[in-house]
Amino acid sequence: MSTDLSTPLPTRRSTHPRLAPAKTAPSSKPTQRRRGPRPGRIAGYVLIAVVMVLYLFPLLFLLNTALKSNAEFNADPVGVLTSINLGNFAAAWVKGNFGAYILNSVLYTAAAAGLGTLVSLLLGFPVGRGYFRRTKLWNLIFVLMLFLPNALITQFQLVRTLGLYDNRLGYILIMAAGVGVGPILMTGFVKSLPKELDEAAALDGIGYWRYLFTFVLPLARPAVATIFILQAIGVWNDIILATILLPDQSKSPLTLGLFAFQGTYTSQWGLLSAATLIVAAPLVIAYIFLQRYLVGGVIGGAVKG
Amino acid sequence: MTESFPFPRRAPMRITFTLGLAVLVIFAIVPAVGVLFIAFTDIRGIVGIPVHWIGLDNFVSFFSAAHLGYNLNAIKNTLIYAIVSTVVGIVLALGIAVLLNQKFRGTNAYRAIVFLPTVLGVTVIGLIWSLIFNPSAGPAASIWKLFGADSAFFGDPHMALGLVIAVQIWAGLGTSVVIFLAGLQAIPEDLYESSSMDGATPWQQLRMVTIPMLAPSITANVLLGIVGSLQSYQLTYVLTGANNPATQLLSLAIFSQGFGGSSASGVSQSQGYAAAISIVQFVIVGVISLVVLQYLRRREARL
Numbered sequence: 001m002s003t004d005l006s007t008p009l010p011t012r013r014s015t016h017p018r019l020a021p022a023k024t025a026p027s028s029k030p031t032q033r034r035r036g037p038r039p040g041r042i043a044g045y046v047l048i049a050v051v052m053v054l055y056l057f058p059l060l061f062l063l064n065t066a067l068k069s070n071a072e073f074n075a076d077p078v079g080v081l082t083s084i085n086l087g088n089f090a091a092a093w094v095k096g097n098f099g100a101y102i103l104n105s106v107l108y109t110a111a112a113a114g115l116g117t118l119v120s121l122l123l124g125f126p127v128g129r130g131y132f133r134r135t136k137l138w139n140l141i142f143v144l145m146l147f148l149p150n151a152l153i154t155q156f157q158l159v160r161t162l163g164l165y166d167n168r169l170g171y172i173l174i175m176a177a178g179v180g181v182g183p184i185l186m187t188g189f190v191k192s193l194p195k196e197l198d199e200a201a202a203l204d205g206i207g208y209w210r211y212l213f214t215f216v217l218p219l220a221r222p223a224v225a226t227i228f229i230l231q232a233i234g235v236w237n238d239i240i241l242a243t244i245l246l247p248d249q250s251k252s253p254l255t256l257g258l259f260a261f262q263g264t265y266t267s268q269w270g271l272l273s274a275a276t277l278i279v280a281a282p283l284v285i286a287y288i289f290l291q292r293y294l295v296g297g298v299i300g301g302a303v304k305g
Numbered sequence: 306m307t308e309s310f311p312f313p314r315r316a317p318m319r320i321t322f323t324l325g326l327a328v329l330v331i332f333a334i335v336p337a338v339g340v341l342f343i344a345f346t347d348i349r350g351i352v353g354i355p356v357h358w359i360g361l362d363n364f365v366s367f368f369s370a371a372h373l374g375y376n377l378n379a380i381k382n383t384l385i386y387a388i389v390s391t392v393v394g395i396v397l398a399l400g401i402a403v404l405l406n407q408k409f410r411g412t413n414a415y416r417a418i419v420f421l422p423t424v425l426g427v428t429v430i431g432l433i434w435s436l437i438f439n440p441s442a443g444p445a446a447s448i449w450k451l452f453g454a455d456s457a458f459f460g461d462p463h464m465a466l467g468l469v470i471a472v473q474i475w476a477g478l479g480t481s482v483v484i485f486l487a488g489l490q491a492i493p494e495d496l497y498e499s500s501s502m503d504g505a506t507p508w509q510q511l512r513m514v515t516i517p518m519l520a521p522s523i524t525a526n527v528l529l530g531i532v533g534s535l536q537s538y539q540l541t542y543v544l545t546g547a548n549n550p551a552t553q554l555l556s557l558a559i560f561s562q563g564f565g566g567s568s569a570s571g572v573s574q575s576q577g578y579a580a581a582i583s584i585v586q587f588v589i590v591g592v593i594s595l596v597v598l599q600y601l602r603r604r605e606a607r608l
Contacts, residue, residue: 047404049414054475055418058433061444065436077442115328122325126318131310140460145329147532148337149593150589153563153576155336157348177332202311237426239539242563258428259543262435269436276432280425287424291417302364 011128030088062280064210066273073270088274096275100250100258104283106253107168108253112175115230120179120227125216129198142183156244171245182227189223190216254279309459340587344580350564363581376582379553380589383535385552386470387593391530394474394481398526401478402485403515416486420479428477431543434472435459459544462551469552476540477533482524488522489515524601531597533589555586 042190065073070083092098155174158167164170193216201211217224239255246252249260258279265271312318340505344363348356367376401419405412422430438445438458451458505513516523531536538556545559546553563579 037602041407041409043408044404044407048409050417051401051404052415055421058437062433062436065417073442077439078444078447111458119325119328122321123329124385124516126322131315131318133323145333147591148333149340150559150583151340152332152559153348153580153583154339154343155332155370156563157343157576158332158336158339158348171330173328177329179329179333199311202313205313208312208314209321211312212321235422236424237539239427240542240560255426255428258432262428262432269442276429278428283424283426284421284430287417287421291420292413 041088041112059280062273062276065269066277068270070270077269087179090268092261092271092275092278095271096257096261096278098254098257098275098278101252101254102279104168104251104257105254108172108175109232109235111172112178112235113228115172115176116179116182116231117224117228118184119176120186120218121220121224122184125190125212127183128187128190129195139184139187140189146180152240152244155241159245166246166248166251168246168251171242171251174241174245175238178231178234179227180230182231183224185227186220189220193219214284315450328413338405340583342579343577346577347575348577348580350576357479363575363578363585364585366578367581367585369553375550375553376558376585377554378550379558380585382466382551382553383555383586386465386473387531387534390470390473390534391527392475394469394477394530395523395526397474398478398481399519403511404424405482406486406489416482419482422476423479427539427543430472430476431540434468434475434544438605440467449493457576460553464547464569465545465551469544472544473534473537473540484526484529485519485522487503488519492518520601524598524605527597527601528594530588531594535586535593555589559583559586 006097064081065087067086069083069087072081072085083200104303106173119271123138125242127142132138141302145280159165159167159170159174164173197215198211201215206215220267236253237255238253239259242253242256246256249257252260258275261275262272265275345360346356347359347360347362366372407416409415437443440446440455440457440460441456443467445458446455456464459468492515497510500510500514535556538554538560541552541554541557542560547557559579559582561583563576
């Protein structure tokens with residue numbers, strides 16, 4: 001990530017003359033490809049460069065800190081590193097138990113977002129089709145669910161009452177129920193599927209369940225992906241509910257595991273940075289491959305919503 | 306109104322609908338409605354000890370002299386946090402989206418980078434910014450030193466909230482940018498062509514074409530921003546802890562009053578009182594969202 005992006009940035013920054021933006025704006029007009037409204041391209045690139053620095057510098061600085069030896073960090077905590085030292089990574093991996101936390105997080109995210117997406121489909125399809133009476137009421141309920149009060153206390157009490165405290169299943173069920181905009185997106189998307197399809201399938205003797213899972217599910221893939229991704233982001237980032245519902249450290253998701261690690265090794269910045277990178281690296285790598293779908297997924301949801 | 310139902314039997318639909326609904330009712334709606342009841346009791350974190358109905362005591366205590374200062378501070382911080390992060394976040398997101406919509410080389414990569422913090426998660430973001438704003442040896446401290454100043458950053462009560470808001474904006478910008486970009490791509494090109502033939506400057510086009518056409522995306526972003534920032538506390542928890550008065554938010558207060566800020570001490574806390582804070586927060590979020598939604602709807606209608 002850093003290698004393919006850091007190269008264009010310096011050239012872009014070094015080629016811009018300081019006063020160019022204002023002057024190039026009108027003069028660049030005839031040379032534009034198609035669109036009318038364009039500020040000068042150089043000014044645009046400068047602004048983009050500024051934004052990219054704001055987003056990439058913190059990550060590069062993290063890498064810089066992680067690769068420094070303790071001696072080098074103490075001598076010059078801010079400067080660019082002089083030699084690469086992987087000791088922090090080895091120490092963080094041994095002390096951190098991050099492999100187990102990553103597995104926990106993957107399990108919670110896949111299970112909770114998967115179940116939540118299934119619920120959105122089961123509720124959204126018949127309501128979107130109008131197969132129940134009081135379609136408007138159901139739609140209203142789906143919207144009101146977005147504005148429910150903060151229920152930390154009662155979720156804790158519920159999970160305790162059900163005997164699911166400190167139990168992975170209890171946490172997954174609570175996180176799965178946080179479907180957010182899922183049912184709303186699904187009802188919206190279902191309307192774009194032709195109703196004739198239902199009728200044709202029914203004429204061929206296909207039952208409701210088979211139709212829902214072998215026809216609607218594949219056809220609704222864009223909506224399903226969006227719903228899953230939006231919920232997965234929420235589960236992946238949760239730290240508070242995990243703190244409350246899963247006191248046993250061996251069940252901690254990554255957020256909590258890393259947070260506990262930060263609390264244990266305060267101010268050992270090299271070690272902390274290495275631990276953070278160990279956590280972030282698989283995410284960044286997965287993200288590079290999936291970003292089209294991830295970002296596209298949010299767009300799909302936003303447009304339909 | 307029921308549409309004609311083409312499938313042979315309704316039972317399968319009813320079964321799966323009910324199962325799905327049951328998950329939501331048990332694990333989301335019951336807890337949410339339960340907050341309203343629990344707020345009138347003295348329930349604690351231990352299962353099995355008797356629970357008493359104590360009427361409005363929790364609300365009286367919320368506004369009592371002993372708690373009022375703490376709570377007003379939390380309300381004030383929550384409002385500042387919500388307003389500043391929503392307004393500044395949306396203005397920046399709009400700017401970046403308009404910029405990225407100009408078809409520069411590598412637009413997808415830029416968009417992906419702005420969205421990256423969403424994937425990294427709050428703990429990673431928290432550590433990155435604690436490192437940058439490390440008061441004794443961080444790059445921000447070095448810059449401060451150039452001007453002969455020093456600061457405790459997240460430890461400075463005058464600065465902590467501002468910094469947390471800035472990190473929140475940094476972290477949350479991606480989603481808004483992506484929503485705006487989708488809205489921008491739906492604006493027909495000829496609107497720009499005809500307005501530029503009429504001699505509109507880029508600034509006029511932004512104000513008279515882009516922003517009005519983006520009204521639905523703006524409404525979506527404002528609402529998501531307000532609801533999200535009024536209820537979000539994960540980042541604040543990670544950056545400054547659950548009990549820092551400078552960054553005390555209502556949602557964090559629910560956590561620290563109900564669970565003492567750590568799972569171990571949770572059992573003895575008065576959770577009824579924490580539930581009462583939830584209700585106060587719910588009313589504030591509801592009123593603000595409704596007012597803002599009403600305003601934005603009316604603007605959309607006028608445009």
